[in-house]
Amino acid sequence: MPLRTRAEIYGKEAAALLQEVSLYPGIRREQMHGLHPGKETTVHNLLAHLERQGRIAEAEDGGFYPYGECPRAPDSGMVRAVWVLLDFLDRVEFHLPGDFPVKIVFFSGGEMYEVVHAAEGQEALVSYAMGRNKEDGSRRIVLVDGPGQIPLLDFPGIIGFCTVDSAGDVSYYKKG
Numbered sequence: 001m002p003l004r005t006r007a008e009i010y011g012k013e014a015a016a017l018l019q020e021v022s023l024y025p026g027i028r029r030e031q032m033h034g035l036h037p038g039k040e041t042t043v044h045n046l047l048a049h050l051e052r053q054g055r056i057a058e059a060e061d062g063g064f065y066p067y068g069e070c071p072r073a074p075d076s077g078m079v080r081a082v083w084v085l086l087d088f089l090d091r092v093e094f095h096l097p098g099d100f101p102v103k104i105v106f107f108s109g110g111e112m113y114e115v116v117h118a119a120e121g122q123e124a125l126v127s128y129a130m131g132r133n134k135e136d137g138s139r140r141i142v143l144v145d146g147p148g149q150i151p152l153l154d155f156p157g158i159i160g161f162c163t164v165d166s167a168g169d170v171s172y173y174k175k176g
Contacts, residue, residue, distance in 0.1 A: 082104070
């Protein structure tokens with residue numbers, strides 16, 4: 001039986017981490033651990049390896065970005081949307097980033113879900129943008145900065161609202 005090289009053993013995992021950093025710029029180390037449960041040590045080592053190779057960079061805010069793409073102000077909506085994704089991960093079949101104001105799209109049980117970020121002060125803009133997509137059948141989880149925004153948001157497909165605190169704890173709300 002031929003011996004496998006380190007690159008053969010960890011190549012797929014490293015490629016997956018690099019892809020996740022590219023898909024979700026600003027993703028935190030704890031979130032990467034959540035996407036790869038039980039492989040925390042491997043994730044930690046591979047992130048360090050990718051940094052040494054110059055493929056990714058860890059910013060001052062603790063988020064990982066593709067090399068050369070560290071922003072001045074990270075997209076906190078994306079980072080918080082990844083925490084929401086992690087809440088559903090055991091049932092997620094596939095996930096990818098979305099287009100404004102959708103941060104993440106994921107499929108679960110044959111249904112499409114969108115994590116929509118409505119930043120404080122952008123409620124009318126987000127409602128308008130999402131109201132234009134009336135018949136796409138998406139189930140929408142609306143990530144808000146605070147529960148006071150909930151009455152200001154109205155568009156098709158909303159199944160609930162949520163907030164995410166600085167520790168990554170997600171709280172869910174229903175309109176009503």
